[in-house]
Amino acid sequence: MGVVENAVENKEGRLPVEVKETLKSLASKWEDVLDANALQVIPLKGAMTNEVFQIKWPTKTEKVSRKVLLRLYGEGVEVFFDRNDEIRTFEFMSKHGQGPRLLAWFPYGRVEDFINARTLSASDLRDLEISALVAAKLKEFNELDMPGPKNVRLWDRSRNWLKAAKSLSSPEEAKAFHLDAIDEEISKLEKALYQNHQRLGFCHNDLQYGNIMFDEETKTITIIDYEYASYNPIAYDIANHFCEMAADYHTETPHLMDYSKYPGLEECQRFLRAYLSSTGNQPNNLEVEQLLQDVEKYTLASHLVWGLWGIISAHVNKIDFDYIGYARQRLDQYWLRKHALLGSSSANTNV
Structure with a gap:
């Protein structure tokens, strides 16, 4: 379901430890990121089955941030679809230029490219x-x-x-x-x-x-x-x-x-x-x-x-x-x- 940005205070504390570690590990591989630990977490509103967040880090270029999208799956929604099917679909779509790249995934969520649109x-x-x-x-x-x-x-x-x-x-x-x-x-x-x-x-x-x-x-x-x-x-x-x-x-x-x-x-x-x-x-x-x-x-x-x-x-x-x-x-x-x-x-x- 679609989302709209809701720029509120940093919500890093809401994220599971495993998710924060995955995000920091991703950011540490990007040369333009100043500090992989300095992640800002912005909840996006409008999703109807998942919690969705924009994650951003300051970069070496002033006023430019490195962004990704974090999606944490809603509880109980496994009744609707098979997450493995969804991930397979997501990977196929990414390879065929149809959507954002899949950057990381775990049983209860995934990290994907942030689309500048x-x-x-x-x-x-x-x-x-x-x-x-x-x-x-x-x-x-x-x-x-x-x-x-x-x-x-x-x-x-x-x-x-x-x-x-x-x-x-x-x-x-x-x-x-x-x-x-x-x-x-x-x-x-x-x-x-x-x-x-x-x-x-x-x-x-x-x-x-x-x-x-x-x-x-x-x-x-x-x-x-x-x-x-x-x-x-x-x-x-x-x-x-x-x-x-x-x-x-x-x-x-x-x-x-x-x-x-x-x-x-x-x-x-x-x-x-x-x-x-x-x-x-x-x-x-x-x-x-x-x-x-x-x-x-x-x-x-x-x-x-x-x-x-x-x-x-x-x-x-x-x-x-x-x-x-x-x-x-x-x-x-x-x-x-x-x-x-x-x-x-x-x-x-x-x-």
Whole structure:
């Protein structure tokens, strides 16, 4: 999940000894660092599953610091993903110039290059230039040839998360969220959304604005945070990105979604054209319309997945966020939109 800098006092005391030693060992190898022990720790806010810090050291060049990013994993979130898979993905992405370099890792966190770019804001996703760059970068991401099996993970993940949500919820909570009905909904969705023409790709699966970095000078986009990345239908990855346009995690009520901000028909088509044409081939109207129909239907899978994520997070995560309120909105949206999206073959963009 994305982060925003919160420049407060040095928080070195919060770091485990092993982490401090790893950081000092890294810094001692950099010739420009004045003193490897003089590290400053600045918490970054906005992360929803991890604690994230900017670590910096004074260098021999006045007013220039050497910076890295430290990520300490949240407790209990192993239910969502395999950390070994994530590290393998991270290393692959680094080698292929897709994200920051991995500098060090330990069982409960990692150290990575600090990217000199800004994290996008919610409003940036509506910027025509930035949106087109995000579309092109997402296509590049989806076409990565990640080693390992190239099987769709969406449905197994949904079932695993449902199982976890049921085991953690009280009977009242399970009833309120209709958890007993969701297993059948997952099977129905899997059957309804399976299409021979659909393209699979390596998907980010969490392309919210906080996971996208933008370098103003070079106009380049970097996609970060690969915890949930796996092979899936590309329509699901795009659908999830569209759903994230209804979110703003930097307000007084970060859990509240505003579905009036879901992109309209023209905005969806523009994004899909930028996505499909980014490798040089101009798509015809039929290709755009077909992908749009698939994307619209996959918004339902996104609502289910993140609804279950919210229920689980409420029980395992200590970060100050109304996970239950968030889950309620995503699952309500699923039930609200299900008939319109699956009962008709026409694209409906008013999710």
